[in-house]
Amino acid sequence: MQAGKLIVVTGPSGVGKGTLLRSLIQRHPELYFSISATTRQPRPGEIEGQHYYFVSRDKFEQMVAADELLEWAEYAGNYYGTPCLQVQQQIQQGRLVILEIEVVGARKINQTFPTALRIFILPPTLAELERRIRVRGQDSEEAIARRLTRAQAEIDAADEFDVQIVNDDLETALIRLESIIFARPN
Numbered sequence: 032m033q034a035g036k037l038i039v040v041t042g043p044s045g046v047g048k049g050t051l052l053r054s055l056i057q058r059h060p061e062l063y064f065s066i067s068a069t070t071r072q073p074r075p076g077e078i079e080g081q082h083y084y085f086v087s088r089d090k091f092e093q094m095v096a097a098d099e100l101l102e103w104a105e106y107a108g109n110y111y112g113t114p115c116l117q118v119q120q121q122i123q124q125g126r127l128v129i130l131e132i133e134v135v136g137a138r139k140i141n142q143t144f145p146t147a148l149r150i151f152i153l154p155p156t157l158a159e160l161e162r163r164i165r166v167r168g169q170d171s172e173e174a175i176a177r178r179l180t181r182a183q184a185e186i187d188a189a190d191e192f193d194v195q196i197v198n199d200d201l202e203t204a205l206i207r208l209e210s211i212i213f214a215r216p217n
């Protein structure tokens with residue numbers, strides 16, 4: 032069986048990573064989308080084991096100590112991390128595995144998984160990024176401020192990644208994402 036591949040999708044909060052990836056997975060159900068662990072409180076409608084594994088800080092720290100996470104980072108006051116086991120199993124089974132993670136964690140993947148394809152999603156403007164976070168309507172003012180403070184430094188890191196996609200028109204960005212993920216190797 033051919034070995035699978037790891038694809039990391041990163042970019043600032045609210046840029047539309049989740050929106051793009053949900054559409055991508057609808058079109059390509061063979062993709063495996065990794066489910067992260069987080070200490071963040073669930074938002075209305077978020078389901079345990081589907082959107083995230085919601086864990087306490089103690090439990091998260093135990094997972095770190097037991098080396099159960101492929102990468103992890105603290106983001107806007109909460110921990111987020113990728114459980115290793117499922118990702119490794121799915122790659123061994125030949126699947127394309129997608130991680131949707133923030134920039135610090137995406138950098139760590141470069142060290143542990145140097146063959147991963149790392150894609151950075153950019154907003155058309157910072158004002159549009161703020162508008163999207165606000166329209167989503169799921170973060171407190173404090174959480175929005177933390178996310179926007181971090182966004183500029185994240186955007187400045189875009190060139191560290193293999194590919195950059197501007198998510199202006201959603202369908203155009205989705206087609207570009209598809210073409211990069213399913214590009215034939217030379």
Ligand SMILES: Nc1ncnc2c1ncn2[C@@H]1O[C@H](COP(=O)(O)OP(=O)(O)OP(=O)(O)O)[C@@H](O)[C@H]1O
Binds near residue numbers: 045166
């Ligand atoms: N191309 C686009 N044009 C306009 N609105 C968009 C576009 N892409 C996403 N959005 C909207 O922007 C908001 C944020 O999108 P989304 O939650 O997917 O971002 P995200 O990058 O996954 O954020 P986070 O990292 O915080 O999970 C949503 O309301 C979504 O509908």
Ligand SMILES: Nc1nc2c(ncn2[C@@H]2O[C@H](COP(=O)(O)O)[C@@H](O)[C@H]2O)c(=O)[nH]1
Binds near residue numbers: 048068104106112135
């Ligand atoms: N380093 C990691 N970052 C992750 C992971 N799972 C999600 N994220 C990123 O965190 C922020 C905030 O997410 P939100 O759901 O609270 O809006 C966002 O950029 C996610 O992509 C992970 O496992 N590791």
